[in-house]
Amino acid sequence: MMETLGRSLKMNPALEPARVFLAEARLDQEDYDAAAHESEQVLAANPASLPALSTLAAARHLQGDQARYEDARRRALALNPGNAELYNRLAEISARNRLYRQGADFAQQAVALDPRTWRGLGILGLNQLRLGAIEEGRKSLEASFAGDPYNVWIKNTLDLLDTFPKYRETRTAHFRILLHGKEADLLAPYAAELAEDAYARLSARYGYRPDGLVRVEVYPDHADFSVRTVGLAGLAGLGACFGPVLAIDSPSAREVGQFNWGSTLWHEIAHTFTLGLTGNRVPRWFTEGISVHEEHRARPGWGDDVTVEFLRALRSGELLPLADLNRGFVRPKGPEQVAVSYYQASLVVEWIESQRGFPAIVSLLKAYGEGRSTAQAFEGVLGTTLEDFDKAFFAHLEQRFAGPLAAIRPATKVAMPGLGAARTSPADVEARAKADADDFGAQLAAGLALFHASKRAEALPYLERAQALFPEYAGRDSPHFYLAAIYKDQGRPGDAVKELQQLTAITDSHYQAQLELARLLEDQGDLAGAAASLDRALFISPFEPAVHERLAALSARLGDRGGLVRARRSLVALDPVDRPEALYQLALALVEAGDAAAARREVLHALEIAPRFQRAQELLLRLHDARAGSTNQ
Incomplete structure (x- = not known):
């Protein structure tokens, strides 16, 4: 777009719409001096250009130059004292530059000048929402939409607000x-x-x-x-x-x-x-x-x-x-x-x-x-x-x-085996890797090709070389993950753990790496490390019940009562098929944590769903007896 704009201005440097558009582009890039310069070039040829005066006023406002902002604003209003669009443009440009409060203020001035500026009411409403004034924003948007029911931005936002309940x-x-x-x-x-x-x-x-x-x-x-x-x-x-x-x-x-x-x-x-x-x-x-x-x-x-x-x-x-x-x-x-x-x-x-x-x-x-x-x-x-x-x-x-x-080849695109028109074979990819041992992309492609062809032993040296060339590479196809799988197969769990720890230290979204690291650490007796890995996995996806079950078991073994309660609450929140059992397990965790009152509430919820749930009945009696005993003492 900017190249097309440049060509237009080269053919006609005085083309006002193009130069005003360029000024707004400079405002978006926060290059306020350049935006002011472009606006002034338009005004030198046409002092009555309201769009150019608007962008000039916006540039001066964003620069914090109040005196020159006031000058541009006065010049625009002198041409048209009822020019609500001046304030609409100032509001819109302010919001695009993250000045949402000023955007709302300018839109309010536009509405004060012209209560039927539906665009101004819309800009006002959107900025009120951005500032957290939800009810005020809704009222402004509804007024805008009543006057202009074809504004898709306002319609979409009103539909969204309808979901807030x-x-x-x-x-x-x-x-x-x-x-x-x-x-x-x-x-x-x-x-x-x-x-x-x-x-x-x-x-x-x-x-x-x-x-x-x-x-x-x-x-x-x-x-x-x-x-x-x-x-x-x-x-x-x-x-x-x-x-x-x-x-x-x-x-x-x-x-x-x-x-x-x-x-x-x-x-x-x-x-x-x-x-x-x-x-x-x-x-x-x-x-x-x-x-x-x-x-x-x-x-x-x-x-x-x-x-x-x-x-x-x-x-x-x-x-x-x-x-x-x-x-x-x-x-x-x-x-x-x-x-x-x-x-x-x-x-x-x-x-x-x-x-x-x-x-x-x-x-x-x-x-x-x-x-x-x-x-x-x-x-x-x-x-x-x-x-x-x-x-x-x-x-x-x-x-x-x-x-x-040194290991990146700028123009190289590695063709994966079986993909694309060329149908590159694993042998072709491996030959390329052998031809350049310092090409990260080639080493990784060869390692992955052999790994997915179930030739893990042959894949190992290529993946190790790729990892050595670019150890910080954290993509979904990171050699760390595949090396961990190979090391695990080879009975080298310690090396597998090291690879997964290196991978999870450089990426925050590799879910399987966190789960596998937790398994290996638990197998090695590092229960705290395993629980920490599962906790990190929850910030990628918290919706898998099995992960919370594993966390509950680990927390119980570690004596982490708070962690156990949180895991059990999460399982209840996931709406399990056997909800009474989940509530009962939560109640047990709360008993362990010393919160008998909360435990009683949860076990009563379980009995409301399953009145004949014997273990829940027994727990409720225990809680009742304990409460009665403490009262009598």
């Missing part, structure tokens, strides 16, 4: 967590505990506490999450944060192994702190980089890790310079560039912290909150230009990833 709210000290009723009992304890852990650690680290309770919405249908975020289905993301409100996919919204809902929740909560600390004026790349970095710090394996695509971009010089890194998020060449930009941004944050200490990160956030550009913030806080920073940072990356960089 199906959600149940769990309140903690700092959060309001909304979960669909069908999975609230299961997810609420895990989400609440994790959210409060994140709050405690991040508030201490950043020296900031959000005002009021943070609203967390967890959607079991990805299309609903997408509508909540952008008004349409089809958004590829996993979570979104508006500051006081955040939304994520439930683990039921995706196939098992596609993501880790715990790390996603942590990522979005981190945004709440960086957005709040800066008044939502933090650049997109910096807040995303911090959130991924905080995932890395939260739990082993959480957050994005190095990929083949990242290494190829680094070696080919395709990583974006810091001054242009936002483009990787808002105007990417393709989905791969988005993922690469997330990881690159996290490495920038990590490197700054390692070189200058964490206070430098906080100082940069405060500089952004004061309205400074990235160039100004880096000069003032780090004492460096962006160009000098890029040189040092890219040199650091070349050194850090020197090993795997």
Whole structure:
């Protein structure tokens, strides 16, 4: 699109719609100086261009230049004093730059000028929802839709709001967590505990506490999450944060192994702190980089890790310079560039912290909150230009990833055996691997081909070589997982455990790796390690009863009464076929934990369903006798 736009302007530099569009694109990239320049070029030729005055006013507002914003606003209103569209555009552009409160304020001004600006009412409602004002937002959207019933964004959002009565709210000290009723009992304890852990650690680290309770919405249908975020289905993301409100996919919204809902929740909560600390004026790349970095710090394996695509971009010089890194998020060449930009941004944050200490990160956030550009913030806080920073940072990356960089072949696409028109044979793939022992892709392809052909002994040296060339590779076809399977077959459980531990330390979504690691650790007598692996698996998928049964058994053997109760509650929440038995087992766990009152409630629930359940009757009598005995003493 940008190339087409460039060609249009080359043929006609004075083409006003194209130049205004370019100005808005620059605003989306948070390049406010460039946006103002493009707007002023239009106004030099046509001082009465309301679209250009709107983008100029938006650029000045986003720069925090109140005097020049007021000048542009006055010029626009002088042309048309009732110009509600000026404020609509300011509201829309502010929201696209994460300034949702200002977006709502501008939309309110548009509605004050023209109560029949249905677009303004819609923008107002969407921003009210983003700020957590749900009832006010619904009223604004309903008024907008009554005037313009063909706005699909508003219609979708109103349909979503109609589903909210199906959600149940769990309140903690700092959060309001909304979960669909069908999975609230299961997810609420895990989400609440994790959210409060994140709050405690991040508030201490950043020296900031959000005002009021943070609203967390967890959607079991990805299309609903997408509508909540952008008004349409089809958004590829996993979570979104508006500051006081955040939304994520439930683990039921995706196939098992596609993501880790715990790390996603942590990522979005981190945004709440960086957005709040800066008044939502933090650049997109910096807040995303911090959130991924905080995932890395939260739990082993959480957050994005190095990929083949990242290494190829680094070696080919395709990583974006810091001054242009936002483009990787808002105007990417393709989905791969988005993922690469997330990881690159996290490495920038990590490197700054390692070189200058964490206070430098906080100082940069405060500089952004004061309205400074990235160039100004880096000069003032780090004492460096962006160009000098890029040189040092890219040199650091070349050194850090020197090993795997040498093993990546940029233009090579490995054809897997039996796939594609060429129908590459295992022998062809193996020949390629033998021809270049330092080609990671070739070694991995040969190892996998032989493994899947049930030639595991022959696969072993290729997989070991692939692992040695790129030990941080965490893809679904990571050699670590297959090596663990081979080592287990060979009676080498210790080596299998090491491979799985290395894999789960660099990826947060390999469900089978966590389950297999738990089995091996339990076999070796490491019950605590096995339970920890199963706990980590629950943040990938918590819906498998067998996993909770294993956790219950391990917790009982470890004497972990709290863990036993949690596992038993989870099994009840999964709506088992034999619900009375599950309630009875929960009651026993509560007795072990010393909570006789709760145990009595659960056993009564069991007897309500199955009045002749003898063991439950006996437990109730025991609880009654114990209660009577304590009363008589």
